[in-house]
Amino acid sequence: MMYYEKYGENDQNVIVFLHGMNFVHCFSKQTAALTKKYQVIVPHLPGFGRNFDCIFSTDLACEQLSELIRSMGVKVTLVGFSLGAQLCLPLICRYPELFKGAIMISPWLIKDGAEVEKLMKQQADNEKNLRSGSISLSVGLSKEERLEHKEYCKNVSMKSILAAIDNGILLEKYPQYSEADLPLLAICGMKETTDMRKSTRALAQKNPHCAYDMWDGAGHNIPYKFASRLNKTIEEFMTKLN
Numbered sequence: 001m002m003y004y005e006k007y008g009e010n011d012q013n014v015i016v017f018l019h020g021m022n023f024v025h026c027f028s029k030q031t032a033a034l035t036k037k038y039q040v041i042v043p044h045l046p047g048f049g050r051n052f053d054c055i056f057s058t059d060l061a062c063e064q065l066s067e068l069i070r071s072m073g074v075k076v077t078l079v080g081f082s083l084g085a086q087l088c089l090p091l092i093c094r095y096p097e098l099f100k101g102a103i104m105i106s107p108w109l110i111k112d113g114a115e116v117e118k119l120m121k122q123q124a125d126n127e128k129n130l131r132s133g134s135i136s137l138s139v140g141l142s143k144e145e146r147l148e149h150k151e152y153c154k155n156v157s158m159k160s161i162l163a164a165i166d167n168g169i170l171l172e173k174y175p176q177y178s179e180a181d182l183p184l185l186a187i188c189g190m191k192e193t194t195d196m197r198k199s200t201r202a203l204a205q206k207n208p209h210c211a212y213d214m215w216d217g218a219g220h221n222i223p224y225k226f227a228s229r230l231n232k233t234i235e236e237f238m239t240k241l242n
Contacts, residue, residue: 002064003050004043008035013238014076016041016069018084020106021164022156023135024049025145026081029227034234041076043068045083047160049152056160058167061087066095077241078102079234081223086169092182093174100241101183103234105222106192109171109199120165127158139224171202184210185237187230189218196220 015038017027024044031040043065047056054060065087069076077100080088085104092102123130131153136146171177186203188196197214204212213233218226 002043002046002068004041004068005031007031007040007042008038010037010039011072012074013037013242014039014041014072014074015234015238016043016065016076016078018043018065018078018080018087019045019048020082020084022048022130022153022161023082023149024152025136025141025149026139026223027079028141028145029224030079030231030234033227033231037235038238041068041072045087047164048156052152052155052157052160054160055157056163056167058087058090058169062090062094065091066098069095069098075100077238079105080107081105082108082220083164083167086167089169089171089174089177092180092184093176096180096182099182101185101237103185103187103237104200104203105187105230106189106196106220107186107199107203108193108196109169110195110202111170112195115193115195116166120162123161123165124158130161131156139221171199171206177203178206180207180209182209183237183241185233186210186212187215187222187233189215189220189222191217191219 020026034040044051046054046060078088085107088102088104092099136149184207186200188200200212204210222230
């Protein structure tokens with residue numbers, strides 16, 4: 001059973017936030033702002049948070065997420081960041097009946113193999129820093145969230161970190177994406193990697209229902225450094241769905 005957090009009471013307008021790698025709290029500023037209008041669900045992806053006692057895999061994540069969402073009995077809107085944005089792709093392609101729409105923030109779906117290997121090596125070399133949970137000090141988490149994040153980082157397996165990076169999710173593997181008939185939005189920062197910018201454009205190019213936007217000044221930090229703008233974007237997207 002996948003562990004998840006639930007906020008808000010509007011069970012007809014449900015947003016499922018898919019967090020980034022080893023950062024369950026990346027959407028904390030969205031959950032705080034949006035729960036008056038929407039029910040917000042934050043699953044802990046396999047290998048991370050309170051779901052640390054298994055190793056991440058794309059198939060396991062999609063299986064657990066689809067079971068969780070199906071149990072809600074209503075279509076939901078996906079909002080994913082980084083790893084969570086990548087997972088939006090197989091989810092909407094495999095289970096289109098579960099979703100009203102999806103927002104993909106900082107998707108990495110066109111990947112240079114050398115960049116994947118480089119990032120995996122960086123994470124393995126920086127395991128001590130990874131386990132410290134130091135990012136929580138710079139993104140505006142509450143004291144309780146900082147303590148939780150630090151505990152989650154202590155428990156995470158390096159195998160899950162490496163599997164989340166080398167997750168096999170590539171846009172070219174999902175030709176059915178071009179026929180996905182639901183509203184889609186891809187967002188990234190202008191300071192993000194070339195692969196992420198290419199991925200964001202390609203999502204819009206391959207599906208007529210997908211819009212895209214690139215934010216000046218933003219890097220791989222949109223949910224917490226550009227929270228007000230993202231919250232407004234999500235609300236506008238949700239309004240168009242209803």
